[in-house]
Amino acid sequence: MRCAMPDTHFYKYDDYDRTLVSERVDQFRDQVRCRLAGELTEEQFKPLRLHNGLYLQLHAYMLRIAIPYGTLSSRQLRKLADISRQYDRGYGHFTTRQNLQLNWIKLEEAPDALAALAEVDMHAMQTSGNCIRNVTADHYAGAAIDEIEDPRIWAEIVRQWSTLHPEFTFLPRKFKIAITGSPNDRAAVRVHDIGLRLWRNEQGEVGFEVIVGGGLGRTPMIGKTLRAFLPKDELLAYLESTLRVYNRYGRRDNLYKARIKILVHEVGVEKMRDEVEAEYAANRDGALRLPPATIEAIARQFAPPTLPPRLVISGDVEAQRLDDRDFALWLKSNVAPHRVPGYAIVTASLKPAGSPPGDASAAQMEGVADIAEAYSQAELRVSHEQNLIFPHVAVEDLPRVYRELAVLGFAEANVGKITDIIACPGLDYCALANARSIPVAQRISNHFASLARQHDIGDLKIKISGCINACGHHHVGHIGILGVDKNGVELYQISLGGDVDFGRTAIGSILGPAVTADKVVETVDAIVATYLEARREGERFVDTYRRIGAQPFKEKVYGSL
Amino acid sequence: MAKNLSGDLQVASANRLVDGMVVWLDEAGQWTDRLEHAAVARDKRGAEILLERARAEAFTVVDPFLVAVTEDDDGTVEPLSLREKIRASGLTFEAIAADAVRNA
Ligand code: HEM
Numbered sequence: 001m002r003c004a005m006p007d008t009h010f011y012k013y014d015d016y017d018r019t020l021v022s023e024r025v026d027q028f029r030d031q032v033r034c035r036l037a038g039e040l041t042e043e044q045f046k047p048l049r050l051h052n053g054l055y056l057q058l059h060a061y062m063l064r065i066a067i068p069y070g071t072l073s074s075r076q077l078r079k080l081a082d083i084s085r086q087y088d089r090g091y092g093h094f095t096t097r098q099n100l101q102l103n104w105i106k107l108e109e110a111p112d113a114l115a116a117l118a119e120v121d122m123h124a125m126q127t128s129g130n131c132i133r134n135v136t137a138d139h140y141a142g143a144a145i146d147e148i149e150d151p152r153i154w155a156e157i158v159r160q161w162s163t164l165h166p167e168f169t170f171l172p173r174k175f176k177i178a179i180t181g182s183p184n185d186r187a188a189v190r191v192h193d194i195g196l197r198l199w200r201n202e203q204g205e206v207g208f209e210v211i212v213g214g215g216l217g218r219t220p221m222i223g224k225t226l227r228a229f230l231p232k233d234e235l236l237a238y239l240e241s242t243l244r245v246y247n248r249y250g251r252r253d254n255l256y257k258a259r260i261k262i263l264v265h266e267v268g269v270e271k272m273r274d275e276v277e278a279e280y281a282a283n284r285d286g287a288l289r290l291p292p293a294t295i296e297a298i299a300r301q302f303a304p305p306t307l308p309p310r311l312v313i314s315g316d317v318e319a320q321r322l323d324d325r326d327f328a329l330w331l332k333s334n335v336a337p338h339r340v341p342g343y344a345i346v347t348a349s350l351k352p353a354g355s356p357p358g359d360a361s362a363a364q365m366e367g368v369a370d371i372a373e374a375y376s377q378a379e380l381r382v383s384h385e386q387n388l389i390f391p392h393v394a395v396e397d398l399p400r401v402y403r404e405l406a407v408l409g410f411a412e413a414n415v416g417k418i419t420d421i422i423a424c425p426g427l428d429y430c431a432l433a434n435a436r437s438i439p440v441a442q443r444i445s446n447h448f449a450s451l452a453r454q455h456d457i458g459d460l461k462i463k464i465s466g467c468i469n470a471c472g473h474h475h476v477g478h479i480g481i482l483g484v485d486k487n488g489v490e491l492y493q494i495s496l497g498g499d500v501d502f503g504r505t506a507i508g509s510i511l512g513p514a515v516t517a518d519k520v521v522e523t524v525d526a527i528v529a530t531y532l533e534a535r536r537e538g539e540r541f542v543d544t545y546r547r548i549g550a551q552p553f554k555e556k557v558y559g560s561l
Numbered sequence: 562m563a564k565n566l567s568g569d570l571q572v573a574s575a576n577r578l579v580d581g582m583v584v585w586l587d588e589a590g591q592w593t594d595r596l597e598h599a600a601v602a603r604d605k606r607g608a609e610i611l612l613e614r615a616r617a618e619a620f621t622v623v624d625p626f627l628v629a630v631t632e633d634d635d636g637t638v639e640p641l642s643l644r645e646k647i648r649a650s651g652l653t654f655e656a657i658a659a660d661a662v663r664n665a
């Protein structure tokens with residue numbers, strides 16, 4: 001491993017990374033030139049462009065930019081805004097995988113866009129293909145009050161190990177890893193190929209629970225525990241063993257059966273564990289055992305910023321809380337406690353009423369970068385819920401941050417509420433889609449725009465996918481909406497009771513026959529009404545659903561349609 | 562409204578190589594970004610020929626394919642499937658403008 005990096009709270013690219021990225025840009029420039037000159041066929045070229053994150057969608061090329069473990073500096077975000085202006089149509093889409101997608105890239109300009117990205121140490125590798133994808137992590141990483149250890153240290157270690165790993169560049173299928181460092185899982189670790197959860201055992205040691213075989217898509221599965229407690233320094237050796245077993249036995253004959261979840265399902269987690277442990281026994285003391293100095297060197301990259309002492313209780317905040325109802329609601333839903341007293345974590349909602357979830361214009365990105373520079377140590381995170389996070393905001397500054405976010409349209413007090421919808425690009429952009437997602441999200445969002453009503457309804461997650469690939473996580477939505485195509489008509493299949501919270505992870509159950517697009521809002525309304533009538537004190541939507549079951553919801557929905 | 566649901570009428574479409582934009586093949590064998598200029602095949606044999614021509618002209622585009630369309634009395638052509646309608650006429654909602662500060 002290469003870890004002689006300067007001490008800073010922000011991960012710094014070293015020369016190795018820089019050289020790698022710039023070589024890749026040059027190489028891709030050459031490949032694009034050959035393709036445009038007709039020296040490469042599309043068949044030869046497609047894997048090359050996909051390796052650089054460039055997809056061909058319905059109307060244009062789409063560039064998927066990796067934001068490793070969702071951490072972004074204000075400088076990087078400004079650059080993304082620039083790139084979207086110069087090479088795209090001036091906006092971008094933040095995705096559930098902590099990536100940014102630009103939807104209107106020209107092939108001839110893609111190498112320039114990648115070169116511009118490289119100026120801020122960013123790239124689009126590991127965003128496509130059957131490799132280990134961009135590792136995702138808790139978006140409150142480094143700030144959360146419940147954090148045991150910063151998961152990004154481990155996400156970075158995995159990134160260094162997996163980037164272009166010769167053995168794992170052609171896996172049977174893509175491979176997604178998520179890491180959380182908190183007991184409150186915000187990284188959805190049970191629905192990834194491998195989920196890692198840091199926890200402290202009775203001896204006070206911190207290690208990983210290794211979860212394997214989760215996933216969404218066509219065959220949703222909840223991951224199973226492969227190893228309850230893995231000492232931290234053994235992580236890479238253990239992951240390598242797991243990947244080897246997958247590489248050896250994973251099915252390559254059928255695309256739909258190639259994910260590790262199918263292997264785990266077919267052989268059972270016990271057999272999988274035996275195989276992995278056997279492989280591991282042979283490997284554990286090899287070169288992949290991480291020396292403490294290596295871990296420390298990487299950990300230093302993520303050392304918390306020095307936060308000057310600030311007031312724990314601010315008179316301005318309290319006064320405005322009493323005067324301004326929307327601000328009070330915003331404090332409740334969009335502000336989370338920070339581990340340093342006097343500070344808070346603020347979520348900028350990229351879900352203003354009626355707008356495409358997760359989209360931000362170049363001007364908005366710049367506005368967010370300004371706020372991060374003024375109030376959050378120039379740091380940002382991207383959440384898998386398609387929002388942007390300011391990890392280190394002084395409590396005293398909350399009214400100012402709120403005001404500035406309101407100017408951007410990102411101060412909607414709806415985080416975790418019914419209009420904080422996750423939606424995939426759907427049939428408006430995606431070549432694989434069966435139905436549209438974004439317009440459905442917009443209609444629901446407009447219908448439930450009242451903040452007072454949203455807060456009365458409480459925590460309720462709606463997740464929408466435009467096809468069974470489930471990029472919008474519909475399987476784990478409290479209300480999941482899946483677009484299907486029936487003889488050329490868009491229909492939406494509704495499921496209830498999905499959840500990604502740790503210990504409660506569940507795949508939703510289909511409520512009944514799919515509904516037409518114009519009935520989706522009505523259907524969601526009927527579902528919400530059923531909950532409001534039946535809920536008991538303190539019950540969230542999904543709690544009530546679990547207690548009373550699907551029947552009352554079915555009656556209300558299908559009785560009234 | 563929709564006539565020819567069998568999909569007898571077809572046009573050839575692809576994405577332009579340089580920028581990915583949606584294009585159709587016209588009568589002269591050129592790729593055009595205007596659907597109204599697309600050459601329309603009126604039967605199975607015509608469709609086969611159209612696809613062959615499209616493939617022969619594929620240097621500047623990616624993966625040509627046939628799209629079933631309908632035609633009005635005044636000759637206006639419209640794709641049958643929603644997917645192709647969206648390819649032809651763009652997003653069905655308003656995207657955020659680059660300088661939009663509020664996008665509601
Ligand atoms: C628009 C271009 C996209 C294409 C072509 C695409 C393609 C796919 C495919 C084929 C799968 C299924 C993989 C499998 O089960 O083996 C999938 C899953 C997934 N995609 Fe996408 N996707 C796209 C956009 C997105 C976006 C925008 C997001 C984030 C919002 C996303 C996040 C995911 C996630 C989270 C999964 C699911 C689960 C899993 O892998 O288990 N994708 N995608």
Ligand code: SF4
Pocket residue numbers: 424425426427430431432433434465466467468469470471472
């Ligand atoms: S879920 Fe389907 S429609 Fe949505 S982005 Fe993924 S592949 Fe496209």
